[in-house]
Amino acid sequence: MVCKTFKQKQKMRAACRAAATVLDRLCRIVGPGITTLDIDQEGKRLMDEFGVKSACHGYRAGSRTFPAYTCLSVNDEVVHGIGTKKCVLKEGDIISVDVCVVLDGHVGDNCRTVPVGSVAPDISRLLKVTEESMHRGIAQAVHGNRVGDVSNAVQRCVEGAGFAVITNFVGHGVGKSLHEEPQIPNYGKAGSGPVLKRGLTVAIEPMVNMRNKDISMASDGWTALTVDGMPSAHFEHTVMVDKDRPEILTVPEGQEMA
Numbered sequence: 292m293v294c295k296t297f298k299q300k301q302k303m304r305a306a307c308r309a310a311a312t313v314l315d316r317l318c319r320i321v322g323p324g325i326t327t328l329d330i331d332q333e334g335k336r337l338m339d340e341f342g343v344k345s346a347c348h349g350y351r352a353g354s355r356t357f358p359a360y361t362c363l364s365v366n367d368e369v370v371h372g373i374g375t376k377k378c379v380l381k382e383g384d385i386i387s388v389d390v391c392v393v394l395d396g397h398v399g400d401n402c403r404t405v406p407v408g409s410v411a412p413d414i415s416r417l418l419k420v421t422e423e424s425m426h427r428g429i430a431q432a433v434h435g436n437r438v439g440d441v442s443n444a445v446q447r448c449v450e451g452a453g454f455a456v457i458t459n460f461v462g463h464g465v466g467k468s469l470h471e472e473p474q475i476p477n478y479g480k481a482g483s484g485p486v487l488k489r490g491l492t493v494a495i496e497p498m499v500n501m502r503n504k505d506i507s508m509a510s511d512g513w514t515a516l517t518v519d520g521m522p523s524a525h526f527e528h529t530v531m532v533d534k535d536r537p538e539i540l541t542v543p544e545g546q547e548m549a
């Protein structure tokens with residue numbers, strides 16, 4: 292969505308702030324012994340408390356609707372994992388917590404991958420590089436640049452560190468609906484693709500594997516898995532394109548920059 296009015300911008304800011312606050316709270320409860328169902332249920336509770344709805348609950352892809360309130364993907368689960376009481380987190384795991392909410396007809400979408408206790412150094416590097424690649428991409432989201440500038444910045448950061456960018460899933464425009472034009476791949480040529488305009492709101496979300504970018508689908512029809520069984524990381528912010536620098540919208544309540 293291209294926000295043309297101050298009112299639209301304020302609605303996107305509010306939806307994104309709520310999405311970020313829920314995400315931040317959920318990341319704080321991650322630890323050994325908690326189940327992914329516990330985290331999802333806390334997500335639902337927080338959304339009720341903040342007066343927002345999950346944008347993924349009931350989301351339809353083909354004939355299947357997404358059954359949970361958040362996407363929780365552990366270790367070799369890449370994206371769209373479903374919380375379950377069978378999945379008990381343990382020291383050394385990583386979990387991607389992906390939260391998208393609707394407030395007043397506007398959607399905010401964000402994700403972070405966090406360690407459970409302390410994790411192996413190569414996994415910790417995977418998280419750092421994935422987050423860094425997201426910020427490199429975000430820095431390109433300025434008026435007049437092209438989608439390919441964002442994509443290429445992400446790809447160079449990831450591949451420069453020796454990791455593999457996932458190509459099966461991409462970032463996206465986000466606004467009145469969760470997935471809008473344009474698609475924002477995490478790979479591509481600088482200077483290619485649609486031009487970014489001031490006021491456009493997009494979700495920039497690199498998904499990164501250790502070595503092999505390929506994924507397969509679990510039998511639940513939602514969860515994407517790495518084919519090599521190695522862990523995968525995912526970071527995402529919703530940002531608004533602006534003239535000189537992009538505005539990151541998914542900032543938790545109380546953590547706004549001065």
Ligand code: MF3
Pocket residue numbers: 346347348350351357362371389390391400401402494
């Ligand atoms: N942040 C995720 C995405 O953009 C949210 C997916 S919702 C789901 O793909 F229902 F598709 F899982």
Ligand code: CO
Pocket residue numbers: 400462463494496527
């Ligand atoms: Co998204």
